[in-house]
Amino acid sequence: MFQRYTATAQLLHWITTAALFLMLPFVWVAENFPPGPIRVYWYFLHESFGITVFLLVIARLTWRFAHPPPALPESQPLALRALSAGTHWLLYAVLLVMPVTGYLMAGNGQPVPFFFVSLPGLPKNDPLGVVADTIHVYGQFAVYALVILHIAGTVWHVAVRRDGLLNRMLPPQRPEV
Template sequence: MAVARYTGFAQALHWLTVALLCLLLPFVWVAENFPPGPVRTLWYLLHESTGISVFLLILIRLTWRWRHPAPPANPRDGRLLRLLAGLNHGLLYAVLLMMPVTGYLMAGQGQPVPVFGLFSLPGFPRHEALGILANRLHVAGQFAVYGLVILHVAAVVWHVAIRRDGTLERMLPEQRP
């Protein structure tokens, strides 16, 4: 039975987003373990620049998805399962858009925010209350990303190992025998 797949471009955007998300956390963990100075600044630059890249990728993904709808769901998936999957995807998109915005609101206070050293996003005047709120939202968003990604991966494992229904194949290139 042929599996309805996402477009190759949508697949590439998905896996590129996954790769960048896998880099974001180690970058900030490393940065946090260095004393203030140029090495710490470099790791934060990588974290912030990668976060901005994820933001742009999510905007591209949403635009692509708007123009190229997802393939039809597996007919075996009931209404509740489709609703839960859609909710998880929607929340992931929302949080992955929110995280770079709150990161920028933290990093851009009083200074420009360099992006991979190629250009800088403009800074803005310091605002302590905004910085505190952005930090709290960023930390909460971090845990939301963890939870939503764990649910997403757990659902994939369930589809692959238990249901064996080809759901993962929707996000993989077609395999030739």
């Protein structure tokens, strides 16, 4: 039987997943409206959830350093363990970079909405805004690729290897003996 992640790590993982999967469609919807209040509303949701994802990733990393995750079983090939570790760390990195660049874009000379609080923006700096926008636009493809790779790995462990590795990130389904 595999060691499981702590209940806190599991909870943070699934809340982050939910927030990420809510946040992405918000911007897709916003982009399909002309400038105006409806578009502003969808961007408001996207930005608020983006900051939420950032805070959740900080909490996850803090928890992870204080409570190291269970080691992958030695039965997992070294290449798979390296791919898993690399994917996880790249996901953490991109999920930190994206909200920072989004904040730099949204807060370029104006406050940034975070649900019903206005966070301070930065002084107007158009060159910084352009760089942040470029990183943010290209970064989305890194998010898509890494999330797809993470989900594909999960599906592979569940459907092909049938090794129960997914259970590490799920609460016990029946009493363990």
